[in-house]
Amino acid sequence: MSKELATRAEDYSKWYNDLVVKADLADHSAVRGCMVIKPYGYGIWEKMQHALDKMFKDTGHVNAYFPLFIPKSFFSKEASHVDGFAKECAVVTHYRLKNDANGGGIVVDNDAKLEEELIVRPTSETIIWNTYKGWIQSYRDLPILVNQWANVVRWEMRTRLFLRTAEFLWQEGHTAHATAEEAIEETKKMLDVYADFVENWMAVPVIKGVKTANERFAGALDTYCIEALMQDGKALQAGTSHFLGQNFAKAFDVKFATKEGNQDFVWATSWGVSTRLMGALVMSHSDDNGLVLPPKLAPHQVVIVPIYKGDEGLKKVSETALQIVAKLKAKGITVKYDDRDTQRPGWKFAEYELKGVPVRVAIGERDLANGTVEVARRDTLSKETVKADGIENYIEQLLNDIQSNLYKIALERRAAMTHEANSYDEFKKLLDEKGGFIYAHWDGTSETEEKIKEETKATIRCIPLNNKQEAGKCIYSGKPSTQRVIFARAY
């Protein structure tokens, strides 16, 4: 099988598609817009899940599970929520099939029509707030800090593996609080958790910010987000955290008795990250040779390839290799010893490069004689010969170096692709010639944002948190502005 990839320079989007498929992360399925996440790709997702899940637990959250189906009536209780999602909902209308009397095979049984249609969840606020109504009577029942790992369906027109699929996996946190302050604090806390995860595990730098009204989640008062920049200069929203105010409490009539004995509506948040992070991971670090994975999320952090002649040779090399495997495992490093005799070393090198394994160790009979091994790192594609003695410490350090190097490179790339524009002409020029994040003054109106989007395809990614305040003029309308916001073309 030829594994050659398109290069980023010649066709970035083909490169991405090729890579996802050829590195065995995912595949298109028989169902339109839906993907099969293959074991190697799912292994990365599982590592993401484990890290995030621990962070959620450490911040006081617990997991639960709510139904896949949502009664249509629930869905329509929050007006802006319906507006936001109505156009992309899968709807269940029947509950039975039958054999066609005319021999047309299996058909929907029209006698089995549901009295009330069920929506396949595009997100779970409504079913959850309907449930919370029964859980909350008093301030003593608050806060509720629940997360669920689930699949959701949004009937997208155009899909791309991981970046936008009709069904995707995610987690959604849904919390309930007695005060607005506490809910806002929760919203920001989870944004910090996301930023921490994406930067320290995925090695992808992000900008924390708040969305403009146009880009806000349907039903939220404020949407906070982390925005990452991909190698092609397009932005990608990597996670969102919403302050929902009392919108859902009001829609589902969720009130609680306050300490003072009054009745008040509950304050809400919701926050989520999805398998889209896989796309961000791929596009942040990978190169024309294939995937590059940060050690903290790589299913195999190290692969060891033996080089030998004949069965006897393999036996000798394996003895040393397995000792190294044991030492690495003792340090908690995940290592694969690939002693398959069906592939040659060069083939394996190329394969693990394509799959982004951070560190490759090659051991041959020459090494046995010299007491060395050859260590190659995926991020720089460099290799060196290292003493076998104490190799586990060397590799442990190397993995840390790779992790921080990937972050550093991504951060430098982002800096190089971040610009300021002071006029609309300059803005358009930057957008077409360089892409990336563009800091520019904006008059704060939806109309202006909308116009810029129509004319340039760029959207306001966010208003950065703790943004520098400076007087200026909107690049589009010329009206006064107090700060620059971040524009970019986005995924």
Next chain:
RNA sequence: CGGGGUGUAGCGUAGCCCGGUAUCGCGCCUCGUUUGGGACGAGGAGGUCGUCAGUUCGAAUCUGGCCACCCCGACCA
């Protein structure tokens, strides 16, 4: 969902205009030689030509419907 394109063995393709059961490379299987960056030789297997219907003595090839994928728009995590 609109416009454009593509669909032939696991993958990439030739053939299609001008109708006669399919080409090549990679991969796969067997044997042997090999093994420090995708090995070499010899032999072999694998196809209802996306799918359904139509035209025809005969369809990969012509016509129509449908499906999937890619690119561009609208929409979006």
